[in-house]
Amino acid sequence: METPLTNNIRPDREPLDIEGYEQAGGYRAVRKVLGGMAPADVIEAITQSKLRGRGGAGFPTGIKWSLVPKDLAASGPHYLVVNADEMEPGTFKDRLLLEGDPHQMIEAVIVAAYAIQAETAYIFLRGEYFLAERRLRRAVGEADARGYLGTNILGSGYDLAVHVHASGGRYICGEETALLTALEGRRAVPRAKPPFPQTSGLWGKPTVVNNVETLCNVPHIINNGADWFMGLGRGEDGGTKIYGASGRVRRPGSWELPMSTPLCEIIEEHAGGMRDGYELRGVLPGGLSTSFIMADDIEVKMDFASVEKVGSRLGTGAVIVLDQRTCPIGMLRNLEHFFAQESCGWCTPCRDGLPWVERLLAGIEAGEGEMDDLDILEQHVKFLGPGRTFCAHAPGAMAPLASGLKYFRAEFEQHIHEKRCPWNEAH
Amino acid sequence: MSIVETEAGLTAEQRAAIEAMAGHYDDKRAACIEALRYVQGHYRWVSDRHLAEVAALLDMSRADLDGVATYYNLIFRRPVGEHVIFLCDSISCWVMGREAVNAHLCKRLGIQPGETSKDGAYTLLPIVCIGHCDHAPAMLLDDELHGDLDAVRIDTILGIQP
Numbered sequence: 001m002e003t004p005l006t007n008n009i010r011p012d013r014e015p016l017d018i019e020g021y022e023q024a025g026g027y028r029a030v031r032k033v034l035g036g037m038a039p040a041d042v043i044e045a046i047t048q049s050k051l052r053g054r055g056g057a058g059f060p061t062g063i064k065w066s067l068v069p070k071d072l073a074a075s076g077p078h079y080l081v082v083n084a085d086e087m088e089p090g091t092f093k094d095r096l097l098l099e100g101d102p103h104q105m106i107e108a109v110i111v112a113a114y115a116i117q118a119e120t121a122y123i124f125l126r127g128e129y130f131l132a133e134r135r136l137r138r139a140v141g142e143a144d145a146r147g148y149l150g151t152n153i154l155g156s157g158y159d160l161a162v163h164v165h166a167s168g169g170r171y172i173c174g175e176e177t178a179l180l181t182a183l184e185g186r187r188a189v190p191r192a193k194p195p196f197p198q199t200s201g202l203w204g205k206p207t208v209v210n211n212v213e214t215l216c217n218v219p220h221i222i223n224n225g226a227d228w229f230m231g232l233g234r235g236e237d238g239g240t241k242i243y244g245a246s247g248r249v250r251r252p253g254s255w256e257l258p259m260s261t262p263l264c265e266i267i268e269e270h271a272g273g274m275r276d277g278y279e280l281r282g283v284l285p286g287g288l289s290t291s292f293i294m295a296d297d298i299e300v301k302m303d304f305a306s307v308e309k310v311g312s313r314l315g316t317g318a319v320i321v322l323d324q325r326t327c328p329i330g331m332l333r334n335l336e337h338f339f340a341q342e343s344c345g346w347c348t349p350c351r352d353g354l355p356w357v358e359r360l361l362a363g364i365e366a367g368e369g370e371m372d373d374l375d376i377l378e379q380h381v382k383f384l385g386p387g388r389t390f391c392a393h394a395p396g397a398m399a400p401l402a403s404g405l406k407y408f409r410a411e412f413e414q415h416i417h418e419k420r421c422p423w424n425e426a427h
Numbered sequence: 428m429s430i431v432e433t434e435a436g437l438t439a440e441q442r443a444a445i446e447a448m449a450g451h452y453d454d455k456r457a458a459c460i461e462a463l464r465y466v467q468g469h470y471r472w473v474s475d476r477h478l479a480e481v482a483a484l485l486d487m488s489r490a491d492l493d494g495v496a497t498y499y500n501l502i503f504r505r506p507v508g509e510h511v512i513f514l515c516d517s518i519s520c521w522v523m524g525r526e527a528v529n530a531h532l533c534k535r536l537g538i539q540p541g542e543t544s545k546d547g548a549y550t551l552l553p554i555v556c557i558g559h560c561d562h563a564p565a566m567l568l569d570d571e572l573h574g575d576l577d578a579v580r581i582d583t584i585l586g587i588q589p
């Protein structure tokens with residue numbers, strides 16, 4: 001089984017320096033593209049591979065790049081922005097890539113920036129990733145000193161500057177348009193789409209925003225080709241995916257596995273199954289803003305289309321496990337607290353609705369809920385759903401709630417009727 | 428604690444560093460978050476005086492910059508302790524028992540979340556998922572990650588003998 005993204009990552013995560021990275025075959029993709037591939041050929045190679053965004057939405061990367069205007073003289077400068085804001089609770093894959101192999105990130109940035117003809121790239125890093133920040137800054141310095149960055153890179157005439165931008169910390173910064181607003185030094189409020197960032201992004205200029213994991217695939221596709229990439233997956237989507245598991249499993253962690261690895265295999269083989277005394281009830285398959293998948297559907301293949309068929313989303317591929325000894329209402333209360341707190345406050349349904357949802361759930365958990373509360377929660381699911389709010393934050397918050405209301409109806413009613421949390425004593 | 432330091436303005440070196448940050452962007456204000464965090468790195472928080480200085484350096488109004496400063500979780504507009512503990516309160520840590528760790532920290536430090544211990548050594552704050560979910564419950568102590576927390580680990584980290 002090939003693991004291109006994590007090949008260089010040692011168990012202690014101590015990263016390769018630039019020499020080590022070069023010896024391991026690093027910066028070959030940069031040499032290849034700058035040595036004679038036209039930007040359009042690079043885009044074509046990525047389109048052929050059918051690489052899909054790993055930041056949650058699964059948008060085809062090659063197509064995204066091809067939407068950037070080709071006429072630089074007319075459009076003004078282009079920008080590449082790496083979305084390294086990883087704040088989706090339960091998710092810890094980008095941190096692994098950034099800390100474990102920072103040069104892979106830099107190489108990916110160079111190839112992608114060249115493809116879209118950007119001369120400036122920003123790595124928008126979540127502010128709490130201090131170790132990743134140090135390692136990225138060191139890697140940028142080394143790449144600069146070796147002539148992979150700066151002016152006339154490897155004599156190709158192509159110039160690129162890479163800057164690491166450490167965020168001030170807010171979940172909404174991960175939403176790509178809010179990220180651009182934050183990068184401009186403002187409160188991170190999302191922007192209306194269209195126009196999409198590819199035509200009007202950072203300072204109104206054409207901008208591509210891609211997730212860390214998405215981009216890290218790029219040099220490998222350039223080196224090994226689209227067919228190789230397609231062959232890595234076990235289903236329709238190509239490539240590998242960094243899956244994670246947390247909660248009461250024996251060995252929580254993250255693993256690079258073929259795309260479409262079944263959920264049960266991730267949990268049983270890689271995470272070692274459940275801890276003694278714990279049973280799996282359900283999971284959030286891809287971070288907090290995905291719907292619950294219950295134990296009956298545990299054989300689902302973890303790829304974009306398959307997970308949708310069982311009513312959820314692949315999201316970040318970070319599996320959060322709910323066990324039978326954890327109160328599902330408490331879990332929902334915890335996660336709606338997150339969404340309420342992290343709302344940017346721009347639009348009313350989200351700003352006012354999410355705190356209300358949190359209060360209702362807290363009330364029910366404490367044994368002070370009423371049956372009518374369930375109707376009010378259902379109404380929120382509707383009014384904060386897709387298309388009703390300015391960005392996808394609120395619909396993301398409603399996904400686990402909607403599925404929770406469906407799957408945990410009995411537990412909701414039990415809390416309300418018994419006027420207590422049945423898990424409280426048992427815990 | 429930090430009151431004395433923050434009476435002073437930014438040093439010439441600090442001002443130059445902020446101007447250099449502004450050079451990375453087409454528009455100066457894009458450096459403001461970085462600049463505030465840089466100031467905080469030296470003084471632990473951002474005082475009114477320093478906020479005004481940064482605003483002037485980046486051609487922003489004070490109110491505009493304060494709007495940015497108060498929006499972000501990692502920028503402190505009030506003094507904090509010598510060390511800041513950010514204890515994760517997101518899902519995986521919650522499932523793995525972060526409430527008990529929180530209670531233990533509160534007991535040891537004699538404070539509630541959001542407060543600073545009497546000796547000025549620690550400020551305790553909640554934080555959203557810090558990407559250490561495979562070692563939940565987790566926290567950041569200043570810029571160091573700590574995971575697999577329980578009462579014993581907390582006491583070791585705080586240097587308290589059992």
Ligand SMILES: Cc1cc2nc3c(=O)[nH]c(=O)nc-3n(C[C@H](O)[C@H](O)[C@H](O)COP(=O)(O)O)c2cc1C
Pocket residue numbers: 052053054055056057058059061083084085086087088171172173174175176177209210211212214215391392393396
């Ligand atoms: C509320 C919200 C938070 C998001 N957070 C992140 C994030 O932390 N990292 C990320 O890569 N994408 C995040 N996204 C998705 C981005 O908007 C965007 O789809 C992604 O960066 C595109 O990159 P990709 O095509 O490479 O996946 C978030 C989206 C929403 C709505």
Ligand code: SF4
Pocket residue numbers: 172190342343344345346347348350351389390391392393394
């Ligand atoms: S849905 Fe929420 S996060 Fe998105 S713009 Fe509206 S208030 Fe802001």
Ligand code: FES
Pocket residue numbers: 089090091515516517518519520521555556557558559560563564565
């Ligand atoms: S949920 Fe606490 S570190 Fe991720």
